[in-house]
Amino acid sequence: MNLRQTQKEATRRRVLDAARDLFETVGYEETTVREIASQAGVAVGSVFTCFSSKAEVLSQVMQERLDDLYGELDRVTPHLRGSTADRLSSIFALHFAFETRRTQLFLAHIAAAYSWRPGGSSIPYGRNPRLRGTILDCVAEGQERGDVDPALDLDMIVDMLMAAYAWNYRLAAWENAGPERMSANMEQQIALLARGFRPLAN
Known part of the structure; x- marks a missing residue:
């Protein structure tokens, strides 16, 4: 990389680190781009040189964290x-243990996904291809093994599982529940759900 690229990458890194801390401590909606820039020690314009929007900053913060999670899942x-059902429970338990950090x-x-606007470069919760792909692969393999009905719409099963997963975070938000309790609930x-997706007896 040349000097300009190196400086831009350093700015990008400072913005992501500052945003991650602010989103965690202050909240996404409450955090402004100006506050991110101030904490990162850069000009507001520099934030927009690296990212098109605050939503894209959040998306990139989450994507970098997911790289670590999926490295663990791959192992x-x-x-x-x-x-x-057993395999899905294990996959989601890993997610709970990771995200509750x-x-x-x-x-x-999750909240930002409900105000997401199409056309941007951000990837909201539910649109992450790696998360969906991991669950979809597990269910598709279940069809091959014969414990998931081959006539069912796999995308619909994935949607229901991801909705349940996200909804379980209410326990963390409202009751300060840890990953063990959320995993047990999931x-x-x-x-x-498995009662509905198992093949019907002949």
Whole structure:
């Protein structure tokens, strides 16, 4: 990289670090681009040189964190055993354990998805191809093993699972629940959903 590129990358890094801390401590909606710039020690214009919007900053903050999560999932997933419901429970338990390290940041990510506008470069919760892909692969493999009905719409199953996963964060937001409790709740929800996606007996 030349000097200009190096400086831009350094600015980008400072903005992401400042935004991550502010989104976690102050909240996404409450944090302004001006505050991000001030904490990062850069001009407001420099933020917009690197990112098109605050939503894109949040999206990039979350994406960088997810790289660590999916590195862990890549190591664990090949060793998962049991039914599709068992494997899904393990995948979501890893997500809960990871995201509850910065619960407020993840809640901000979920909340921002409801004000997301198409056409931008940000990726809101629910549109992350890696998260959806991991769950979709698990359910598709369940079809191959015969414990998921081959006639069902896999995308619909994924949508229901992701909705349940996001809704479980209410326990963290309202009751300060930890990953163990949320994982146990999710396991019960998966068991209930599994009754609907198992093949019907002949």
